[in-house]
Amino acid sequence: MNKARGWRWAAAALAGVLAVAVTTAAMAWGGETRERSGRVPVPALPDAQGKECIEDAGTMRRQHMHILDRHKRDSVRQGIRHPERELQSCVDCHAVREPVTAGEPLTPRQRLAFCANCHSYAAVSLDCFQCHSSEVSAPVNQGGPQ
């Protein structure tokens, strides 16, 4: 009797562990599955010009604001330049170039759809470009501006 109950507990525990494992695996694939299912809206991110970002996508997704904040202080106050970490370098790589409506110039929001789409999805206001330019810099200036 006691033995039978023990087996039942073991089976329940095993089922629980399996359920957790399956859920974790599903979550790991979740991003892709959700995108494929088409039922949950996800932000559309236009392709970048470059091949590689300064960090992997996951780190950038979570840490880009801290990286930019640190670089902002270092570069403005002490003149420590890291061209690849400048906001303007992000713009030069991620900005949309082709007009969305033929013949019409891009609006700043269209140009920076990469930032704006995700920020509006996450409901986080995007203030950088109230002052910083959303224009792609001239090649001579790339990797240089403040």
Add this chain to the structure above:
Amino acid sequence: MSEEQHNDRSVNAERRRLLGGAAALAGLAIAPGVFLVQAAVPTRPDGTPATDQVRWGMLVDTNRCRTNCDACVTACRDENGWHGHGRPETDVKWIRKITITEEDGRRTSLPMMCQHCAKPPCAYVCPTGATFRRDDGVVLVDKHLCIGCRYCMMACPYQVRFFVHEPVAADSPNHPRGKGTVEGCNLCVHRIDRGVLPACVEACASSGRGALIFGDLNNPRSEISRAIAAHGAESVRADLKLDTGVRYQGLS
């Protein structure tokens, strides 16, 4: 370049020596005292902070400067995107041409911009620490901190700071501009940090009259120090003893 190399002063010194040599070659004299190309700015490697080993300065030779020339002003406007709205009272003007008339009627034309004081009244009064003097002598506004109180504008004796009252037509990738903050000449930090001369100096040499010299006041061998040693130079309103980084020749 690796992080270790960045921090290695001997590499830095070596680079400076090589660059100095290259600059000497680039600045081939076509006649004594007349240079074809101005010596380039010594560069500081990426990833290293500005230090007080360098003090950036500018020398204006008013004997060469002419009333009808504004090459420096136009170049600065294009570089830093401060195109105005035709409202002189409120428009931003990082650099402007002024004419001084002496008592004997002699007129001197000169460009006036932030003088990059070593003892900057603007920074002393700033309540937020937005205005500060970088270690290499450039006086800047950190617009992330500026609250637009305009104390600095009142403290500055040269009237070279401006409040951005309204949006400018086009924004400049070279210079982020916030409505409601104060700005002024920053000696083109974005250019000098990568070894390029300020836009006004470049324009004065190419389409103006070659009246501007930019360089390191701390280095006795720099072009600017040699010119000051040879012919002297003074500050506008030298009586205020602000130890300006911008100096003028031919004022008195």
